[in-house]
Amino acid sequence: MSETSPKAEAAKLLPFLMLGERADLQAAAAQHVLALTGSGPGRTLLAGQAALLRSLVELAVAPPPAPARDAARALVNLAADPGLHKPLLEAEPGLPVRLLGCVLDPQWPWAEEAAAVLANLSREPVPCAALIEALAAAEPGESGLERLVRALCTPGYNARAPLHYLGPVLSNLSQCPATRAFLLDRNRCVVQRLLPLTQYPDSSVRRGGVVGTLRNCCFEHRHHEWLLGPEVDILPFLLLPLAGPEDFSEEEMERLPVDLQYLPPEKQREPDADIRKMLIETIMLLTATAPGRKQVRDQGAYLILRELHSWEPEPDVQVLIGDEPERGLENLLEVQVPEEVERQLQQQDHQEREQQELELDPGPQAEEAAPT
Amino acid sequence: MERQEPDATFDDGMDSFLEKFQSQPYRGGFHESQWEEEFEKIPLFMKNSPSEIDPLENPDLACLQSIIFDEERSPEDQARTYKDEGNDYFKEKDYKKAVISYTEGLKKKCADPDLNAVLYTNRAAAQYYLGNFRSSLNDVTAARKLKPCHLKAIIRGASCHLELKNYVEAVNWCDEGLQIDATEKKLLDLRAKADKLKRTEQRDIRKAKLKEKKKQDQNEALLQAIKARNIRLVTEAPGEDEDLASEGLSELALYGLSSENPCGARLSVDDQGRLSWPVLFLYPEYAQSDLVSAFHEDSRFIDHLMVMFGETPSWDLEQKYCPDNLEVFFEDEDRAELYCVPPSSTLLQVLQHPRYFVKALTPTFLVCVGSSGFCRNYLQGKKVHQVK
Numbered sequence: 182m183s184e185t186s187p188k189a190e191a192a193k194l195l196p197f198l199m200l201g202e203r204a205d206l207q208a209a210a211a212q213h214v215l216a217l218t219g220s221g222p223g224r225t226l227l228a229g230q231a232a233l234l235r236s237l238v239e240l241a242v243a244p245p246p247a248p249a250r251d252a253a254r255a256l257v258n259l260a261a262d263p264g265l266h267k268p269l270l271e272a273e274p275g276l277p278v279r280l281l282g283c284v285l286d287p288q289w290p291w292a293e294e295a296a297a298v299l300a301n302l303s304r305e306p307v308p309c310a311a312l313i314e315a316l317a318a319a320e321p322g323e324s325g326l327e328r329l330v331r332a333l334c335t336p337g338y339n340a341r342a343p344l345h346y347l348g349p350v351l352s353n354l355s356q357c358p359a360t361r362a363f364l365l366d367r368n369r370c371v372v373q374r375l376l377p378l379t380q381y382p383d384s385s386v387r388r389g390g391v392v393g394t395l396r397n398c399c400f401e402h403r404h405h406e407w408l409l410g411p412e413v414d415i416l417p418f419l420l421l422p423l424a425g426p427e428d429f430s431e432e433e434m435e436r437l438p439v440d441l442q443y444l445p446p447e448k449q450r451e452p453d454a455d456i457r458k459m460l461i462e463t464i465m466l467l468t469a470t471a472p473g474r475k476q477v478r479d480q481g482a483y484l485i486l487r488e489l490h491s492w493e494p495e496p497d498v499q500v501l502i503g504d505e506p507e508r509g510l511e512n513l514l515e516v517q518v519p520e521e522v523e524r525q526l527q528q529q530d531h532q533e534r535e536q537q538e539l540e541l542d543p544g545p546q547a548e549e550a551a552p553t
Numbered sequence: 554m555e556r557q558e559p560d561a562t563f564d565d566g567m568d569s570f571l572e573k574f575q576s577q578p579y580r581g582g583f584h585e586s587q588w589e590e591e592f593e594k595i596p597l598f599m600k601n602s603p604s605e606i607d608p609l610e611n612p613d614l615a616c617l618q619s620i621i622f623d624e625e626r627s628p629e630d631q632a633r634t635y636k637d638e639g640n641d642y643f644k645e646k647d648y649k650k651a652v653i654s655y656t657e658g659l660k661k662k663c664a665d666p667d668l669n670a671v672l673y674t675n676r677a678a679a680q681y682y683l684g685n686f687r688s689s690l691n692d693v694t695a696a697r698k699l700k701p702c703h704l705k706a707i708i709r710g711a712s713c714h715l716e717l718k719n720y721v722e723a724v725n726w727c728d729e730g731l732q733i734d735a736t737e738k739k740l741l742d743l744r745a746k747a748d749k750l751k752r753t754e755q756r757d758i759r760k761a762k763l764k765e766k767k768k769q770d771q772n773e774a775l776l777q778a779i780k781a782r783n784i785r786l787v788t789e790a791p792g793e794d795e796d797l798a799s800e801g802l803s804e805l806a807l808y809g810l811s812s813e814n815p816c817g818a819r820l821s822v823d824d825q826g827r828l829s830w831p832v833l834f835l836y837p838e839y840a841q842s843d844l845v846s847a848f849h850e851d852s853r854f855i856d857h858l859m860v861m862f863g864e865t866p867s868w869d870l871e872q873k874y875c876p877d878n879l880e881v882f883f884e885d886e887d888r889a890e891l892y893c894v895p896p897s898s899t900l901l902q903v904l905q906h907p908r909y910f911v912k913a914l915t916p917t918f919l920v921c922v923g924s925s926g927f928c929r930n931y932l933q934g935k936k937v938h939q940v941k
Contacts, residue, residue, distance in 0.1 A: 327735070368736045370744055374728075412745055417752075440752050443759040 191217070191230055198236040204246040211240060211248035211255065218258035228265050234272035241295070242279050253294035256280075260301035266308050277308065278315040284347070285328050287339045296346035300390075303353035312350075313357055326354075326363050327371075333387075334374040343383075348390020351375075355397040364394070365404050367412070372398060376418040379460075385453045388422075392459045395419070399466040402473070409467060409476040416467070416477060417441060419460050420485045422451035427488050437481040454495040461486075461500060628663035635661070636672055643679055651679040670700040677709050686713045702733050711743045720751030775820055778828055782901065787910040818846035820914050827851060830900065833917040834861070838927045839868045848900050848916075854881055855896035858920075873922050880923040882937075883909060883916075890936040894918065898940065906940060 196202070197210035214237060217223035227233060240252035259265050270276060283295040302308040316325030323331075332338045333347040354360045364372050378391040395415070399408070408415045417440040424441055426448040434442050451457050464482060468474045490500040583591045592598055596613050608615035621634055635658030642651035655676035659669060677692035690713040696706040707730035714723035727744035730737060779786065818831035829847040836842065845857055858876045865872045881894040885908045894903050903909060904916060921928040 323732075331732075368738075368741075370728075370731055370735070370741055373745070373748075411749070414749075439749075439756045442756050443763050445759060445762070 187222075187226055188229070191226055191233065195230070195233050195236065198233065198240060200236070200239055200243060200247070204248075207240065207246075208248040208251070211237075211251040215251050215255045215258070218255045221262075224259060224262055224265060227259065228268040231268065231272040234259075234269060238273040238276055238279065241291075241298075242283055250291045250294060253291050253298060256298045257294060257301060260298050263305050266302060266305050269302075270308060270311065274311075277302065277312045278318075281312070281315050281325070284344070284350075285325075285332055287332075288341075289339070290341045292339050292342035292344055293346060296342075296344055296350060300346045300349040300353065303350055306356075309353055309357065313354060313359065316354075324363075326360065329354075330364075330371060330374065333391075334378065345384040345387040346390070348378075348384075348387040349393070350390070352390045352393030352397065355394045361398050361401055364398055365401060365408075367407060372408075372415075373413055376413075376415060379418045379422055385456065388451070389453065389456050389459070392456055392463065396459050396463040396466065399463050402466075402469050405467055405470055405473045406476075409473060409480075414438075416464070416480050416482065419464050419467075420482060423457060423460055423489050424448065424485050425450050425488060425492060427484075429484065433481075433484055437484060441481070441485065450489070450492065454498055457489075457493075457495070458498050461498065628661040629665050629668060632658040632661040632663040632665070632668055632672065634658075636668065636675065639672075639675055639679070643675065646682075648679040648682045652676055652683070655679065666699040670696045670703050670706065673699070674703060674706045674709060677706065677713075681709060681713060681716075686716045689713045690717070704730060704733055704737065707733070708737070708739050708743070711740065711747070715743060715747050715750070718750075718754070720747045720754060723747035724751065775822060775828075778822060778826070779820075782828075782905060784904045785907075785910045786914070787912050818844060818915075821847065823849075828901075830904075831915050832857075832900065833915055835917060835919050836868075836874075836921065837919055837931060838921050838925070839870075841866070841868050850901035850904070851899050853897055853899050854894060854903075854918075858896060871925075873925060874920075878922045878924065879920055880928065882919040882921075884919065886910075888936075890938060891919075891932065892938045892940050894940050903940065 194210045194213060197206045198214070214227065214233070217227055237252050237255055240247050241249055241256055243249055243252075256269075259269060273279075277299065280295045280298055283289045284292050284299060286292065289295070299312060303312050316329065318325070329347060329351065332344055333351060338344065351360075355364060364375075372395070375391050375394060379388060379395070381388050381391070399405070407413060417438040420438070421440055424444060426444055426446045429437070451460065464477065464486075468477050486500055493500055593600065594611060594613075596611075596617055599614075603611065603614070606614050606618055624631075626634075635654050639651045639654030639658065642648070642654055655672050658672045659676070663669065673692045673696035677689040677696065680686075680689035680692060690710060693706040693710040693713070696703055697710070700706070707726055711723050711726040711730065714720070714726060724744055724747050727740045727747065730740045731744070734740070820831070821829050823829065828850045830850065832845045832848040834843040834845070843861055845861075848857060855876065858879055858881075862874055862876050862879065865874055876896075879896070881896060882891045883894060883903065883906075884891055887910075888908075890908075892906065892908065900916070904911065909916075921931060
């Protein structure tokens with residue numbers, strides 16, 4: 182047995198990953214790399230191999246017979262680790278642009294994997310900004326962001342890839358104010374097209390991404406009246422996943438929005454507790470202002486939340502139903518948080534995040550970190 | 554063209570021409586009595602143009618028309634003229650004529666796809682205002698085949714789908730249009746409207762479904778109640794096999810439960826699970842009848858008779874129909890036998906009688922005065938049982 186270091190071993194893989202190499206050798210090398218990305222030390226090892234990372238990206242976007250899928254899956258695992266974002270982008274600064282091209286290509290078979298890479302990357306601010314830049318540098322006509330929304334909202338956009346991971350991608354992008362401004366543009370129809378996806382049955386990834394996007398948008402309290410009004414009518418779409426097959430009286434029923442009336446006995450609530458949590462957060466955001474609170478109340482949210490409260494099995498999911506807050510707290514988003522409280526909250530936040538990172542479980546297959 | 558110098562000879566000729574009128578009257582003028590009509594006939598001064606041009610009546614107009622609609626002009630020119638004509642009719646809200654003009658324009662089959670697309674789209678608009686939404690839709694579809702990005706056609710198509718209540722299609726067309734112009738206000742408004750109507754329609758469907766289910770459940774419960782009491786039902790339909798499969802019978806019974814008596818009475822159940830039936834009382838002596846719309850199964854015949862005959866009815870000529878005198882019978886039609894019902898029995902007791910068959914979910918009983926001549930005649934030749 183030779184005494185080569187793992188680093189040297191990894192470097193040996195490089196020639197086989199080059200474009201133009203024999204397809205079977207490429208495939209074997211890619212599989213080997215994929216296996217390496219399954220472990221922490223493996224990933225750290227690869228992080229130091231800029232040339233290898235670069236060729237991995239080349240393979241991920243290359244046409245068959247290149248092992249594009251395995252290369253993409255390797256990238257998914259690498260991108261799941263925020264510590265690897267810097268080496269990845271340094272090795273291949275064009276990574277976001279090139280993957281974006283694959284994601285938005287209706288014919289590309291591995292568009293879902295490419296989207297998963299972007300979902301992982303865009304969780305962090307630097308790659309997120311790079312992605313936004315890539316979207317902005319669009320072709321004439323349709324903007325990149327518009328195309329992304331269209332790909333997400335059009336069923337069958339790509340016959341070979343469902344593109345569920347565009348949900349988390351959009352959710353991450355919506356952390357940026359420019360994205361929110363596009364989504365909430367009153368002269369266009371953008372956010373309205375996202376609303377039906379809160380009920381999308383086939384993928385909790387997509388649902389979660391959309392709900393996350395809507396939640397981020399609801400931080401814009403200047404848009405609350407429009408969002409709650411007839412042009413968007415966001416509230417029913419937030420309440421519907423939280424509603425069960427409740428048998429309300431005729432009088433109660435008539436108070437609910439149209440979408441929530443006479444739900445059949447088979448109606449199920451959103452099964453993912455995290456998504457339920459986000460939905461409630463979003464509704465709470467909409468109650469930050471007094472007119473918002475009135476709208477939410479008038480549209481019968483109380484009835485739905487009351488039933489949810491008695492049904493909710495997760496202690497983590499808190500359904501808060503309260504009265505009018507005291508003076509000075511009319512707009513909860515503009516309240517001044519006292520410094521001491523602010524510090525405490527930040528500490529709590531830090532502790533929570535540390536705990537989450539410990540819980541990240543590396544497995545042999547492509548691992549996707551839970552999207553924010 | 555050459556610039557002509559004022560001609561001295563022309564002036565002279567003009568003078569002599571004018572001098573002529575000193576002696577000869579001008580012939581080509583209007584007649585004093587009908588100058589207004591003649592004025593109207595000159596194309597330049599027409600206030601209203603005739604819808605049909607008769608060359609004999611209006612030779613000038615016919616001439617002008619033949620210039621415009623000259624077959625020798627290119628199909629494009631002709632089509633364009635028809636388009637303009639159609640647009641004029643459209644502005645006057647004469648949509649029928651507009652359709653005809655646009656159709657003529659399309660018939661020219663000119664080679665300009667833009668022009669044809671406009672003709673189709675305009676005709677679609679006219680059809681829309683005539684309420685012919687399907688024809689309108691066909692026209693915009695044709696327009697889009699020629700020009701896929703023709704926004705006016707897309708807007709019109711979405712509007713048609715909205716009128717036809719195809720809300721999903723309306724939204725789809727709006728989305729397609731918004732891909733071409735993402736800020737087109739009409740499309741944004743249409744889409745919001747169609748989406749809301751679609752969701753309202755879905756609510757109405759859910760409501761109806763729930764109502765139907767509730768009704769079915771109620772009927773099922775009633776049927777179960779009847780079965781549990783061992784009450785026998787019989788179908789109305791003549792010639793039906795008596796050994797109907799139980800499902801068939803319950804289906805027909807359910808139908809009976811759904812439909813109401815002509816008088817609006819039907820079988821019902823109260824909070825304690827007790828049934829109330831619509832019961833028909835027949836008085837063969839005078840060919841009269843009474844309907845008790847809700848005869849509680851635990852109430853007795855005599856209780857109802859006391860109320861019904863508290864005062865003798867108007868048809869009771871001999872004033873003998875008093876509760877004490879009355880006898881109640883039911884008929885076993887199969888065997889043509891009568892059963893005399895003690896007035897103190899409850900309805901349930903009688904309905905459970907093995908020879909009682911409820912027809913059309915409305916129990917029927919015969920009533921007459923026992924001691925009367927009529928009653929004796931009526932009962933003659935019939936076998937009468939006493940119900941305990």
